[in-house]
Amino acid sequence: MTGAQETWAYHKYWVMGHSQAHYNALRLLFKGDAWSAEKESELHRLLAEAGTIAPTGATQRTAFQHMWGYFKKIANEEEREAYKEMIADEASYADLTEFLVQMITNYQPKYLVNSKFYEDEGF
CATH class of the missing domain: 1.10.8 (Helicase, Ruva Protein; domain 3)
Structure with missing residues (x-):
């Protein structure tokens, strides 16, 4: 690379x-x-x-859905349900960011561990 x-x-x-x-x-x-x-x-x-453009609910949602792709097959049922609830509730994007950071910490997908999202813990 x-x-x-x-x-x-x-x-x-x-x-x-x-x-x-x-x-x-x-x-x-x-x-x-x-x-x-x-x-x-x-x-x-x-x-x-x-970096000068403020994230919107739509752009965050898209990024979250793409990142979730790294976990959807390895997440347990409780994690899947938590993700579904948070992605459906647009008011919980801070919670969803925290959840995905925790998923990255737990599962360590290399591509996400080495990402600005994880380093900065969000957008």
Whole structure:
């Protein structure tokens, strides 16, 4: 994995939680051509810009659902029920963030352990 790919992997769910448009732009940036100085500059510009956008319920929900994909097959019934209740209750996003951080701590999926979401404990 290149430095740019590692940077993107680290920021992926954090960006998704801030801006779907920036997430999509970054995904497209990594398609196709070889990496260049221009792409590197665009990567950092988009990450900085995404950080200025406040997360919304919709962007957070999307990020939560994607992160839950790492746990849906390994979570126990109690964890599955807790997730279902929290994702249905939009007012509990702070609780859902805490829940997912605890799931990452417990199950240690490498991709999420090494993410900005986990390091910063949320968006």
